[in-house]
Amino acid sequence: MPIPIQIAYKPIGQPELGKNNYQGFTPGKTEVLPTGWQLASDTRPLTSPIRIDHDVEIVVRDGCRLYVDVYRPDTSSEKVPAILAWSCYGKKYSALSMLPMTVWHCCVSRGDLSGLEKFEGLDPARWCAKGYALVSVDGRGTGNSDGQIPVMGSQDAEDGYDVVEAVARLGWCNGAVGMAGNSALAISQWFVAALNPPSLKAIAPWEGMGDLFREQFVRGGIFSMSNFDLITKEIIKGGAGVEDFAEMYRRCPTANAYWKDKRVDMTKIRIPAFIFGSDVSGIHTMGSVRAWLEIPDERKWLKWSPYQEWFELYSVHESNEELAVFFDRYLKGVENGWEKTPKVRWSILQFGDTKAIDDVVLEDYPVPNTEYRDMYLQSGGKLGSEPHKEAAVREYDSEKFGSVAEFDYTFTERARLLGLPKAELYMSCPENDDLCVFVIVRKKDKDGKVLMHLNFPVEATPVKCIDEIPEKQRASLNLHQGSVGQLRASHRQIDESKSIHPQFPFHPHEVEEKIPPGEIVKLEIGIWNVSTDFEVGESVNVAVGRGICNVLDSYTKFRSTWLELRTPEGCKRPDEKVDPLNLSPWRKFVFVMLCSVFSSIGLSMVSGFGGLLSFYIPDYAAAGADYADITALMTYPSMFMGIGNIVSVPVALAIGRRPVFMLSTLLLMFSAVLCAFAKDYTWHFSSRLVLGLAAGQSEALVPLMVQAMAQVLFFPNVFWAFCLNGLTIGVNIAIGTTYAAVIEAPPYNWSESAASYVNAGQIVTALVALPALGTGSDKLIKWRARRNGGIHEPENRLLPLVFPVSVGIVAAAIYGEACQHPERYH
Numbered sequence: 001m002p003i004p005i006q007i008a009y010k011p012i013g014q015p016e017l018g019k020n021n022y023q024g025f026t027p028g029k030t031e032v033l034p035t036g037w038q039l040a041s042d043t044r045p046l047t048s049p050i051r052i053d054h055d056v057e058i059v060v061r062d063g064c065r066l067y068v069d070v071y072r073p074d075t076s077s078e079k080v081p082a083i084l085a086w087s088c089y090g091k092k093y094s095a096l097s098m099l100p101m102t103v104w105h106c107c108v109s110r111g112d113l114s115g116l117e118k119f120e121g122l123d124p125a126r127w128c129a130k131g132y133a134l135v136s137v138d139g140r141g142t143g144n145s146d147g148q149i150p151v152m153g154s155q156d157a158e159d160g161y162d163v164v165e166a167v168a169r170l171g172w173c174n175g176a177v178g179m180a181g182n183s184a185l186a187i188s189q190w191f192v193a194a195l196n197p198p199s200l201k202a203i204a205p206w207e208g209m210g211d212l213f214r215e216q217f218v219r220g221g222i223f224s225m226s227n228f229d230l231i232t233k234e235i236i237k238g239g240a241g242v243e244d245f246a247e248m249y250r251r252c253p254t255a256n257a258y259w260k261d262k263r264v265d266m267t268k269i270r271i272p273a274f275i276f277g278s279d280v281s282g283i284h285t286m287g288s289v290r291a292w293l294e295i296p297d298e299r300k301w302l303k304w305s306p307y308q309e310w311f312e313l314y315s316v317h318e319s320n321e322e323l324a325v326f327f328d329r330y331l332k333g334v335e336n337g338w339e340k341t342p343k344v345r346w347s348i349l350q351f352g353d354t355k356a357i358d359d360v361v362l363e364d365y366p367v368p369n370t371e372y373r374d375m376y377l378q379s380g381g382k383l384g385s386e387p388h389k390e391a392a393v394r395e396y397d398s399e400k401f402g403s404v405a406e407f408d409y410t411f412t413e414r415a416r417l418l419g420l421p422k423a424e425l426y427m428s429c430p431e432n433d434d435l436c437v438f439v440i441v442r443k444k445d446k447d448g449k450v451l452m453h454l455n456f457p458v459e460a461t462p463v464k465c466i467d468e469i470p471e472k473q474r475a476s477l478n479l480h481q482g483s484v485g486q487l488r489a490s491h492r493q494i495d496e497s498k499s500i501h502p503q504f505p506f507h508p509h510e511v512e513e514k515i516p517p518g519e520i521v522k523l524e525i526g527i528w529n530v531s532t533d534f535e536v537g538e539s540v541n542v543a544v545g546r547g548i549c550n551v552l553d554s555y556t557k558f559r560s561t562w563l564e565l566r567t568p569e570g571c572k573r574p575d576e577k578v579d580p581l582n583l584s585p586w587r588k589f590v591f592v593m594l595c596s597v598f599s600s601i602g603l604s605m606v607s608g609f610g611g612l613l614s615f616y617i618p619d620y621a622a623a624g625a626d627y628a629d630i631t632a633l634m635t636y637p638s639m640f641m642g643i644g645n646i647v648s649v650p651v652a653l654a655i656g657r658r659p660v661f662m663l664s665t666l667l668l669m670f671s672a673v674l675c676a677f678a679k680d681y682t683w684h685f686s687s688r689l690v691l692g693l694a695a696g697q698s699e700a701l702v703p704l705m706v707q708a709m710a711q712v713l714f715f716p717n718v719f720w721a722f723c724l725n726g727l728t729i730g731v732n733i734a735i736g737t738t739y740a741a742v743i744e745a746p747p748y749n750w751s752e753s754a755a756s757y758v759n760a761g762q763i764v765t766a767l768v769a770l771p772a773l774g775t776g777s778d779k780l781i782k783w784r785a786r787r788n789g790g791i792h793e794p795e796n797r798l799l800p801l802v803f804p805v806s807v808g809i810v811a812a813a814i815y816g817e818a819c820q821h822p823e824r825y826h
Contacts, residue, residue, distance in 0.1 A: 009242060015237045021090070025055060025143075026055055027054070028054075032050070048128065068137045071134045072133035084167065085179075088141070089119050104462065114126075127324075141238045152187055156188060157195050160192035160195075176330075178201060196268065196271065202271055203272075207309040207312075215287060220485070266295050269291075273299070276309075276312065278347070290500050294500065345359050348416065372503070405544045408539045414534065420526065420529060420530075425439075482530075483529060602695030604763055616684075620681050668695060671687050674687035731808070743755055748822065780800060
């Protein structure tokens, strides 16, 4: 039953024909793809005909209509078992659509895919030929299915239960249903299986977390949207929105009923399970571990992989063959000896360019009789087997990316670390009442170099070794740096009764216990599984700090479509000195002042031209220009400022902000010179249009640039800002085209030369206001975020606008009144 709590949803895109492989809503449509069919010449061909039933309607218990696609063999009338693929990614959204967004396409060749597979699910081209039907589901709210999208939890599980039973009753099904897939398709299996639908006979969750709070969004009490914003932007499509995790965390940063509903009770799963896991996943590792430890059914198997999950699913053909033996046993009832398969098989990572040791058979996990050693932090950055003789303090700057405290232990004999490490740290923060702590366990070679593990066979990659991988291609999908633990100190409370292992404490996250600044507290931090061999002379490295595990890009497409703050091209790492964010204060000041000067001069030359119109009216009128032509010298350049914004933003994203800004500065200077030496109206008018194009960067590059303008324009807050900006420019133009005539007429009687100096006020204001409102705004939102538990709310950016908006409204009203009744204000 769904939880009794108000859930926030955020809007998502509607399904569009031709996008994400959406092919329209076609209930009742059936087609047969013949043997040899291919989506393209380089994709996997069918080895047997497949019948596809599109948009089959299934009504769940509350009347919600869900739609599924059924792929089944078309070779006989024999009833076959069904394997469900369940997620909110779209039932026709395929790996062929997704993997090109990733580095190296995750080394999955197009020839391994038919294009019929639901992303992260099994491929009908492979499995229908084995005598299985694959059912691809659009869950609640996805595609054309009714409702809003629940991401895992009890509602999703109940829907899954009903669909399993409905599919089992279809005429072509033998009554046995399984579930398979990785990541989102694996997570959903835990939740559905915990309800034990009678017709669900086996599951194969390959890489699936089991607790969305502790393993993805609020791991250790530290909130992160991970890659879910990207997924909701580019992949998930539906009519009524998807759960808004950021808003739910803002409402309650502790584990309330909503978040508890996102943790599956593994002890209720009582069907055969073939579980895959790995050290290299940044999300799913502990879901596989907990499932193995808590599922009470003896018919469970755990296999550890050295590979990235999508490569394992689509390109390691032996894994698919082994999975077929498992499903043959439990969905078809074939006595094939599956039960003799070793219960636990492991992969031991070697790091560097050495391949992992695979299929290591273990008695159990964690391995019985494992020797747990206490290692103590020592001075000089060492780990030792004995406590340090004297009290010592090691500091790092938590505000600086890459600042860490490191400790090494060098092995004097061969060793294997396999299991769950735990860090016990005594820490304090002198200035704040909370702190977020990150710990990583890494491997160093004999020369002290930190090693990484390649998540694909090197022969499947475009490089010969890890060192050849360009910096831009180093991603969390292809490189594993080490096992991580993290904890927000105010969430340090432990409930030992719920800990899956003494080495992995369970934090309830139900209350926040703030720490007085400077007070030392004990933090017990469970670190995700480590499986690593060490030779003599190699070291284990434990690092504590910020930026210990770089957030490497996993996707490529999102670099141009996702709203983010990006460092300029050429900044290899966030902690390099060439990063503008790490410039010295005086260089930052110079940079801000240059931007301010550019903006003030550009705006003054475009919008402040009204004071000079009276100079040109006699000459241009004599040459045949009317009043509309003359005022166009101001209005059209203002329009071209907007055109300059539209053109420059995508160019700046493609080649970098700096070259566009420099080119705009040169263009501004050149066009100003052309205006000064203009001999006639046409020359002057053309020069001012170029001036407007260049000056537009005062509103495009000097402020923070919005990358995906078309996508975000119609969000209410952005549309409001858009209208406010348009209103401000409109008022500025109105004043600029009228003030000269007002102050040169009685009772003011200013001279033409004196009228032009009115614009000097804009320059002074810009030089003061831009740095103050820019830097001041940053400081304000950081202060507000600290008071809000570390959560930044974009609305805080509105606060610095209160003063200029208020002053602007009052000033515009006074100006209008003064123009209407100059005799009162002389």
